[in-house]
Amino acid sequence: MAVLVGFLVALSSTAIVLKGLADLGEIDAPHGRLATGVLVFQDLCVVPMMLVLPSLAGQSAGGAAGLLLALGKAVLVVIGVLVLARTVVPRALAEILKTRSRELFLIAVILVGTLTALGTAAAGASLALGAFLAGLVISESDYGHQAMAELLPFRDVFISLFFVTVGMLVQVDFLREHPVLALGGVALVMGGKTLLAAVGPALMGYSGRVALLAGLSVSQIGEFSFVLAREGRGAGLLAEGLYQTFLPIAVLTMLVTPFLLQGGPGIIDRLERLVPLGRLLPGLRSEAMATADQPLTDHVIIAGYGLNGRNLAAALRSIQAPYLIVELNAQTVQQARARGEPAFYGDATREEILRALGVERARMLVVAISDPTATRRMVRVARGLNPGIYIIARTRYVVEIPELTRLGADVVIPEEFETSIEIFARVLAHYNVPRSDIDDLVDRIRASHYEALRGGDGAGRPPSRPSREKSSPRPACALRPAR
Known part of the structure; x- marks a missing residue:
């Protein structure tokens, strides 16, 4: 049971963290890259975790030999997935794409996922594990990005349904009767995971701030933990009381995560005023x-x-x-x-x-x-x-x-509007607008901190020149093609 509880707490929420980091524009930041690597590795670890559950519950015959047999089966399943991903699936999807039918492609992708999940279940594993491996099969093909684009609406719907069902599992009476236990469990899980997850980046030489931000990002309990908890409960590894204690703690850690991702840098900054992180975790020095x-x-x-x-x-x-x-x-x-x-x-x-x-x-x-x-x-x-x-x-x-x-x-260069400036400059140049007029418009937009493109004061018009000649009947921002 202790090993299963460790599995449940160790996994983090890939869906919540990646979306939060992407929304904040921090997925390419050092702590974002570290968190992403940890999340991907955790997702891969779900495969052996699911396969060793019967051995932990004593349901597999043969003891250590049965465990080795289960792991060997897992290796064969992964090899089969890789073979399918590199041979059968790409060819099948290529033939389907020749029909130029998006509907048929979508049906084929769903069919690949369903058959992979059913095949894994027939091999003795769970449907949840099969669904995970199905995602690996499709992502390894050359058409993984298009499949992701087609499945994106379904992903959002199914993730919403998943969290709705998880919320329905939580007993509100338990939270009402044991608030200290639930909140204390949340603090213990998130605090402990933050510190433990920060050890790896610190040993790799990252600064204390980056290490703690990465640890804070993966401090919650993840989606696969609910799958493992259900399987462990069915195998008799997880008692009903412990299961009901786990559910509210896991849900609360997920609820807190978006706020922690947004306020994490501020928390670390305040912590640095109290604790000298640079001395405790100095990182590598050249x-x-x-x-x-x-x-x-x-x-x-x-x-x-x-x-x-x-x-x-x-x-x-x-x-x-x-x-x-x-x-x-x-x-x-x-x-x-x-x-x-x-x-x-x-x-x-x-x-x-x-x-x-x-x-x-x-x-x-x-x-x-x-x-x-x-x-x-x-x-x-x-x-x-x-x-x-x-x-x-x-x-x-x-x-x-x-x-x-x-x-x-002194100068701040925003990517989104510099790109738009380059686009309209090239469009105007294609219309033979004089380069001096284009440069004048670009300079005025930059000088006004891009207010013209933001559509702020002035109803989206670039700021006018300090003075206008009365002989000019057109606005200062008007540009004429050169003849």
Whole structure:
């Protein structure tokens, strides 16, 4: 029973966490990538967990030999899934796609899932495990993205129905009679999982802030835990009282998760004021960064070595401008250093990392990361260390501009509207509009913090020029094709 309870608590909610991180724009942030990796690994672990339940309940004959037989069966099932995913399913779906019928393709995808689930059940496993493996079969094909697009409405409906049924299982009387037990269980589960899940990233060298944010993201109990709990209850491993205790605790952890994902950075910031996380979990430190013989001056600090960071580094290198790169992905740092780049591992939201990079002597800081919370913190810390540094910050959304400007960013570049500007500039150029008029419109939109494209004050019109000539009958934003 103890092993089963460990299984139930260990699993986290892939559906809730991934959607929450995606909505917050943090799925590509360091803690988002760590949480995603943990969630995928947990989902894969469901397969052996389901197969060892009969052995834990003493229902499989042969003891250790029976357990090995069950694991061997699991290996055969996985091999069969891989064979189907790489041979039969792609060919079948390719033939069906030749009909150019979306309805037939959708029916075929559902049929593949149903047959895989039934086949797994016939092999002695559960339908839930078969459904999970069916998803692996379809995702491994070349048509996985299209299948996902077709099944997306069904996914949302079925997830809603799943949580409705879980809520119906919870006995409200139990919560009313044992509120302390339920709330204490939630605190114990989420607090314990946060700390335990933060150990791995900390040992990998991530900073305490990133490690705790990753741990906080996977601190809830997941959907597969309900499947395991039902199977364990049916096998006699889970008593009715323990089952009824588990249900409200699991549901409450799921209810709290969206709020924790949104407020997690603020919680960690307050915790850092009380506990020196940088000393307890210092993360990896690059010796080269700490022992530079000739510190750079008037250089550029590039925070983040994704596509934007790489392009900026190439541009600076072409004009022989000094720069340093700081990145939280250790593998990316190793690859960059192998190419001769001055890249260092570190969390640039921390004051000591920025000092080691010489932010007091730097000419410019370019924040090219996709974590909005870390971007705000980085801008604030850098501005406090060097009031004269020129800060350029990248953000995904234009709503971040006022806050980043208030924190000290000189220029904020939102991806969503820079893309729209590039699109309309190319469209106008195709209509032979003079380049000077296009550049004038682009400059005015950027100067107004994109208010024209946001449709704010001015009914969506770009701000007019300071003065208009009376001889011009057209608005300042009007553009004529050149003749």
